[in-house]
Amino acid sequence: MSIQSISGLHHIALEVSDLERSAKFYREFIGLKITERHEENEVPAIPVKLMFMRFGQKSHHDFVLVHNPNKKYRAPTEEEASNGPPGFHHIAFECVNRDEWLKMKDKTEELGIDIVRGPVVHSAYHPDGEGSWGENESFYVFDPDGHRLEIFCDMASIDEDGTFVDFSGKRIEEAKVLEV
Numbered sequence: 077m078s079i080q081s082i083s084g085l086h087h088i089a090l091e092v093s094d095l096e097r098s099a100k101f102y103r104e105f106i107g108l109k110i111t112e113r114h115e116e117n118e119v120p121a122i123p124v125k126l127m128f129m130r131f132g133q134k135s136h137h138d139f140v141l142v143h144n145p146n147k148k149y150r151a152p153t154e155e156e157a158s159n160g161p162p163g164f165h166h167i168a169f170e171c172v173n174r175d176e177w178l179k180m181k182d183k184t185e186e187l188g189i190d191i192v193r194g195p196v197v198h199s200a201y202h203p204d205g206e207g208s209w210g211e212n213e214s215f216y217v218f219d220p221d222g223h224r225l226e227i228f229c230d231m232a233s234i235d236e237d238g239t240f241v242d243f244s245g246k247r248i249e250e251a252k253v254l255e256v
């Protein structure tokens with residue numbers, strides 16, 4: 077494998093119509109903690125409210141909520157309410173293991189959050205798989221603005237020769253990446 081300059085995907089900054097409502101959701105359900113919050117124009121080039129959030133201690137922020145007070149946010153159309161806002165498909169949050177994923181599923185019930193898809197096994201190889209991709213188990217919810225969120229565990233990793241390896245460490249010999 078060649079050495080890459082980019083090491084991975086880091087934070088996402090998500091624009092929300094109501095910062096307090098979204099902060100409550102992402103803290104209570106996802107478990108993010110607030111690192112810092114800032115008002116618009118504290119720095120002249122940044123005319124938006126920002127809430128920097130994190131999971132652990134590794135990074136100052138893993139996730140950022142953004143609200144632009146100069147923007148008119150509107151309620152989603154019927155089509156957007158079922159498919160999500162334009163230009164956005166989903167964000168996936170990884171659980172540390174399947175037990176924690178099951179706890180997240182229970183938490184949707186406790187918090188009255190609807191599961192809009194799943195639970196599903198994204199696999200064409202697993203006996204319970206629906207034929208989709210990644211080998212992970214997932215369910216999906218909407219955040220308060222209708223952003224679709226995937227909550228998942230056990231995604232496949234990739235062996236050096238490009239073969240998929242499931243969460244238990246077993247190679248799936250018939251499953252290979254397109255590019256090694």
Ligand SMILES: [Fe+2]
Nearest residue numbers: 166167168226
């Ligand atoms: Fe996904």
